[in-house]
Amino acid sequence: xxxxxxxxxxxxxxxxxxxxxxxxxxxxxxxxxxxxxxxxxxxxxxxxxxxxxxxxxxxxxxxxxxxxxxxxxxxxxxxxxxxxxxxxxxxxxxxxxxxxxxxxxxxxxxxxxxxxxxxxxxxxxxxxxxxxxxxxxxxxxxxxxxxxxxxxxxxx
Amino acid sequence: xxxxxxxxxxxxxxxxxxxxxxxxxxxxxxxxxxxxxxxxxxxxxxxxxxxxxxxxxxxxxxxxxxxxxxxxxxxxxxxxxxxxxxxxxxxxxxxxxxxxxxxx
Numbered sequence: 001x002x003x004x005x006x007x008x009x010x011x012x013x014x015x016x017x018x019x020x021x022x023x024x025x026x027x028x029x030x031x032x033x034x035x036x037x038x039x040x041x042x043x044x045x046x047x048x049x050x051x052x053x054x055x056x057x058x059x060x061x062x063x064x065x066x067x068x069x070x071x072x073x074x075x076x077x078x079x080x081x082x083x084x085x086x087x088x089x090x091x092x093x094x095x096x097x098x099x100x101x102x103x104x105x106x107x108x109x110x111x112x113x114x115x116x117x118x119x120x121x122x123x124x125x126x127x128x129x130x131x132x133x134x135x136x137x138x139x140x141x142x143x144x145x146x147x148x149x150x151x152x153x154x155x156x
Numbered sequence: 157x158x159x160x161x162x163x164x165x166x167x168x169x170x171x172x173x174x175x176x177x178x179x180x181x182x183x184x185x186x187x188x189x190x191x192x193x194x195x196x197x198x199x200x201x202x203x204x205x206x207x208x209x210x211x212x213x214x215x216x217x218x219x220x221x222x223x224x225x226x227x228x229x230x231x232x233x234x235x236x237x238x239x240x241x242x243x244x245x246x247x248x249x250x251x252x253x254x255x256x257x258x259x260x
Contacts, residue, residue, distance in 0.1 A: 036202045041219040078223045097221060101186070105221040111212035112234065115171065118214075119229035123184075123221045 041104050046096065049104035053094045054133055059140035062087065067132045067145045076124040076149040085116030087136045093118055094135075099128030124149050163257035165241050172235040172259055174206065176228045176243055184220040199249055204228060207242040208235050208259075235259050 040052025047057050068082035083093050093116065095105040100123075108118045116134065124130075124147060131144040162177040178201065185198025204216040204226075213232045235241070237259055244254030 036217055041217075080227075082229075100221055102219060102221065104219050106219060107217040108230070109215045109217070111206075111214055111232075112208075113211075113232045114213050115231040115233065117229075117231045118216075119227070120216075121223040121227050123223050 037107075042102055043104065044102060046098050046103045049096060049102065050094075050133065053096075053104050053107050054092070054135050054140055056140060059133060059142045062134070062141035062143060065132055065134050065141060065143040067130065067143050069130050069145050069147050071146075072148045072150060073124065074150055076126070078121050079124050079130075079147060079149075080119070080121050081130060081132075082119040083117070083132045083134075085132075085134045085136070085141075087116065087134055087141055089136045090116035090134055091137075092135045094133040095120075095122065096131045096133065097122065097124055097128050098131065100125050159255050160253045161243050161245070161255040163241060163243050163255060165235075165257055165259040167235060167237050167259055171231050171233055172208075172241075173231050174229065174241065174243075176204075176206075178204070178226050178228070178245055180225060180245070180247065182220070182222055182224045182226065186220075199247060201226060201245045201247045204243065204245045206230070207244075208232065208239060 037052050040049055043049040043052055050057050064086040066084040073079045081095060085093060090110055092107055092109045094107040096103045097105055105122050127148045129144045129146050131142055133140055133142045160179045165172055165174045180201055181199055183196050183199040185195065187196045189196055198220065200220050201218050205212060206214045214230050216228060239259045240256050241259055242254060242256050244252060246252040
């Protein structure tokens with residue numbers, strides 16, 4: 001029980017305001033809405049969006065992050081993305097698509113015991129780099145992959 | 157309201173793999189209605205929370221670029237078969253839904 005409580009406290013501290021609000025049972029739609037970084041999600045430039053999401057734009061390329069995405073996506077409306085981070089103490093994983101109207105796609109905040117793994121499906125307007133940014137121990141690590149979007153559906 | 161969330165959670169070797177499917181339109185607010193030529197108002201999920209035994213294991217903040225009927229998969233440690241996992245979402249119009257699933 002005691003050890004559980006420790007990890008619980010630790011994780012809620014690192015998961016930030018949202019984690020605290022959730023674990024404290026204060027979760028209401030309104031409270032959650034306030035925690036959602038509106039400016040970051042509406043930012044039109046990559047740097048602005050990144051800064052709003054993770055607080056900084058200085059990040060190091062890392063081979064410990066695996067970004068699985070198709071090289072060619074025939075349908076930009078559904079692009080499967082999987083991010084695996086082997087960096088210990090991964091706090092959050094953010095996904096950005098540099099050529100989208102609003103680059104910031106999603107931020108996943110890891111809670112108690114969560115492994116550095118997320119998989120989801122995103123929308124892409126056109127061919128672009130998909131960037132995964134991992135926050136661990138206050139530092140930022142990233143990796144990117146280009147995904148070609150063929151709107152015409154010719155598959156090439 | 158009909159449940160909009162489907163959850164599958166399975167423990168294997170101490171790690172629980174969770175897969176969720178949410179049925180939601182995820183409108184960006186940039187699309188036009190073909191008939192009326194008017195913009196379809198934005199309606200997208202902003203936050204998804206997953207709790208195990210009252211502890212938050214993952215909270216996802218989403219923008220408009222998540223696909224329609226979102227799929228989300230993640231892994232976490234520390235759960236046993238039979239435990240309950242709670243998944244909830246809130247969209248930008250204040251609508252929300254939650255579901256509780258048993259980990260297998």
